Amino acid sequence: MSCDYSVSVVGGAIVIVPESDGQAAHDDLVNSVLLAQLVANKKVEKDPKADWYNVYVEVLDDFWLRQTKAREERLITENGVESAIEWVAAAMSKGAPDEGLATAATLARVASVSGTEPAMSLLRSHVQKTSLDESTEVPVPPKVVRLLVILARTPTSFTSVYLEFKTHLEISPNPLVQLYQAEDVQGAVSMRYARVYLSETLYGRARNPIALKVREKLDANVAMLSLSDGSSGV
Template identity: 45%
Template sequence: MVDEYLTMVVGNSIVLVPEVEGAAAYDDLINSILLAQLVANKKIEKKPEEIWYDAYMEVLDAYWLRPQKANQTWGFRHNAEELVPNAFTAMLTHGALGNAHRIAAVLARIAKLPDEEPALQLLRRHMQTSVEPARAKVSAAATSVRLLVIDAKSPTSITSACVEFKTRKVLSPNPFQQSYQSGDLHGLVHVHHACETLVEQLYGPVRAAIAIKVRDRLAGNVATLTLPKEVKSCRIP
């Protein structure tokens, strides 16, 4: 089933689009989520106390309606010794409004990619923007890690899952191969799920303007992931 989808990187997001339609059919989706990320990134640079996801959705909500949404917040015991298995899969699929098995399958296959995969490195840089993996394994202060997974049912209908947490641990070149102890996560883990529908009456009048705003940012933020063959086991933790 995963092979029927193109897997794209857009900033800190993994975007799954049906291969039969091709990426070009999803220009509105790519452009709007990239614009929302750029605005959110700029906003939290100026006001670090702001919540990144709220700033991101404030942009999208102008054109995408959210008939369903859910938020989860939880913490881990810092004295626990157990590793958190498949951390991103566990966080993103718990309570997901979309296809949790497809998310798990995609993340399992991304975990098999070599570290030097260019699209993977692009994603990693946007997931943890302030720390370079080659410099240290632990950063001086806890930094935010953010990951969005967007599953497109059609050019105008998507489900999304977003996870954000703070850690002093530096993401490895392939973050999906990385193990975490409970003590590696500082504070709470925030997860957001949504079903979203693009409203043409709202987006149509600004389509051209948004395309112009992001066109010079596409090369540095958008890439296609070439996934390895199907992973046999993609059990949801």
């Protein structure tokens, strides 16, 4: 069975693009999204209280113009069991039902990929960061989980959903396999939705400088996911 979409991991983002486009057509998206994440990561490292998503968006807003944005604080229902795939698909569907369906179907395939795959290991390392100086507190304080999912149906526009929450769980090697109950998440799951398009006027003069800034970071932060019917989940 062939896929309509190809998937890459860009830092802590799952980037979904039409197979017919080819990844090279989306270089502007990959470069700018990676740059924005690197800036946000550095800011949060210096100031743990900083809002990661706000910093990320401030960088993107210089080139990608937001047509639509929304925010939702979601509480897991008592006795319920939920997943990141459900949350992302629901948020996407509110903007465009067909995008929600396409995203859900593609993420279900991503969930079948082994957690030992290099691209999945890369994603896991960004979604829930581990520290060399782990806390010895009992109980162990919750860790932040951050996941960004991007559906880019054209090279110059995309829809995204960002999830952030705190959990005491060590999430699965494949983060999309992880299931959550109300007691697993501290507070609400914060979700941000955005639909944006690229301004060539703004990005044109920054294209080469941005490409140079991220050039040496691409190998360590960008990887293709191989989606096949034979994939085994972890």
